[in-house]
Amino acid sequence: xxxxxxxxxxxxxxxxxxxxxxxxxxxxxxxxxxxxxxxxxxxxxxxxxxxxxxxxxxxxxxxxxxxxxxxxxxxxxxxxxxxxxxxxxxxxxxxxxxxxxxxxxxxxxxxxxxxxxxxxxxxxxxxxxxxxxxxxxxxxxxxxxxxxxxxxxxxxxxxxxxxxxxxxxxxxxxxxxxxxxxxxxxxxxxxxxxxxxxxxxxxxxxxxxxxxxxxxxxxxxxxxxxxxxxx
Amino acid sequence: xxxxxxxxxxxxxxxxxxxxxxxxxxxxxxxxxxxxxxxxxxxxxxxxxxxxxxxxxxxxxxxxxxxxxxxxxxxxxxxxxxxxxxxxxxxxxxxxxxxxxxxxxxxxxxxxxxxxxxxxxxxxxxxxxxxxxxxxxxxxxxxxxxxxxxxxxxxxxxxxxxxxxxxxxxxxxxxxxxxxxx
Numbered sequence: 001x002x003x004x005x006x007x008x009x010x011x012x013x014x015x016x017x018x019x020x021x022x023x024x025x026x027x028x029x030x031x032x033x034x035x036x037x038x039x040x041x042x043x044x045x046x047x048x049x050x051x052x053x054x055x056x057x058x059x060x061x062x063x064x065x066x067x068x069x070x071x072x073x074x075x076x077x078x079x080x081x082x083x084x085x086x087x088x089x090x091x092x093x094x095x096x097x098x099x100x101x102x103x104x105x106x107x108x109x110x111x112x113x114x115x116x117x118x119x120x121x122x123x124x125x126x127x128x129x130x131x132x133x134x135x136x137x138x139x140x141x142x143x144x145x146x147x148x149x150x151x152x153x154x155x156x157x158x159x160x161x162x163x164x165x166x167x168x169x170x171x172x173x174x175x176x177x178x179x180x181x182x183x184x185x186x187x188x189x190x191x192x193x194x195x196x197x198x199x200x201x202x203x204x205x206x207x208x209x210x211x212x213x214x215x216x217x218x219x220x221x222x223x224x225x226x227x228x229x230x231x
Numbered sequence: 232x233x234x235x236x237x238x239x240x241x242x243x244x245x246x247x248x249x250x251x252x253x254x255x256x257x258x259x260x261x262x263x264x265x266x267x268x269x270x271x272x273x274x275x276x277x278x279x280x281x282x283x284x285x286x287x288x289x290x291x292x293x294x295x296x297x298x299x300x301x302x303x304x305x306x307x308x309x310x311x312x313x314x315x316x317x318x319x320x321x322x323x324x325x326x327x328x329x330x331x332x333x334x335x336x337x338x339x340x341x342x343x344x345x346x347x348x349x350x351x352x353x354x355x356x357x358x359x360x361x362x363x364x365x366x367x368x369x370x371x372x373x374x375x376x377x378x379x380x381x382x383x384x385x386x387x388x389x390x391x392x393x394x395x396x397x398x399x400x401x402x403x404x405x406x407x408x409x410x411x412x413x
Contacts, residue, residue, distance in 0.1 A: 126239030
């Protein structure tokens with residue numbers, strides 16, 4: 001009991017530390033990156049890889065969704081499957097979006113990402129099974145989330161009027177970077193959750209954790225929708 | 232699917248959790264997030280916590296000590312003036328500034344566009360030399376200028392239209408108003 005409680009506090013401190021040290025924009029792009037993107041000409045694989053990976057590792061909305069997905073999932077095989085579904089979804093829309101010059105409102109996309117967190121929190125409480133008698137397919141949900149996320153990325157990348165010289169290569173590199181970032185983030189979240197899973201407190205706090213997850217998602221929805229109406 | 236036992240919570244727990252999530256989110260949004268992010272503060276708690284400062288529109292820009300402006304003979308001031316440019320005429324409106332003086336400006340026409348040349352003339356120069364900072368045709372402009380030399384700085388506006396155009400000019404900085412020059 002005593003140990004598990006300590007564990008919970010340690011984990012909470014860790015998560016709080018991670019969240020606080022992150023830049024305060026969920027899916028924004030920082031100033032140095034902006035300068036680079038605006039001035040870049042031609043193929044630059046490694047920088048785009050890095051920007052993609054950094055975007056994923058520092059996006060707290062995305063990390064929250066991953067916590068939700070991984071919460072009741074522990075085999076590395078499953079994790080790989082989920083990553084692949086997300087990758088498929090977001091690669092499609094990112095490439096399509098940038099190459100076709102499609103613009104989607106970033107606030108709406110980020111609000112949908114918030115909703116996906118609410119969905120996963122509710123799902124982890126067994127909400128869909130209880131209320132509707134069935135559980136939506138998480139793989140499909142991850143795929144759909146990936147599709148939306150890709151559109152969001154496409155819109156943000158286009159704000160920089162990327163040079164058409166080497167565009168496809170750069171977008172592909174960015175895409176791979178997003179995958180790497182997602183994998184790294186998953187690894188840490190998986191380690192933390194799998195460790196926590198060994199203690200009684202995991203199940204005891206699972207209701208509270210998922211309630212907090214839902215609440216966090218709702219905050220993101222409110223934040224982004226307000227932004228949509230204000231701007 | 233390979234998952235650990237995902238507990239299906241009772242309807243009561245579900246309702247409680249959902250309500251708790253909603254209430255917590257609503258409280259956080261109204262008291263912390265919206266005041267800090269958008270300066271929207273329905274409860275007044277945001278400003279009590281000092282959060283609305285983060286995004287307040289009316290931020291006074293204090294000049295940092297590190298900026299070496301040297302001795303400025305003009306005090307910091309703020310002005311708003313209306314200037315009329317008659318149809319087919321050009322006018323000049325100037326400010327006197329020291330070297331490395333600072334002028335923040337914002338002007339907008341009531342309607343229509345004007346050709347302009349934003350420039351500075353060094354004090355004591357008799358050759359007619361001037362340095363243009365910006366030349367364009369627009370209905371508004373805003374920005375700031377750190378003057379390259381001591382002298383008169385301002386706009387030449389030319390109205391190529393058929394009707395006179397009114398400009399509202401707001402300025403802040405270390406200067407003295409010279410005003411209209413014909």
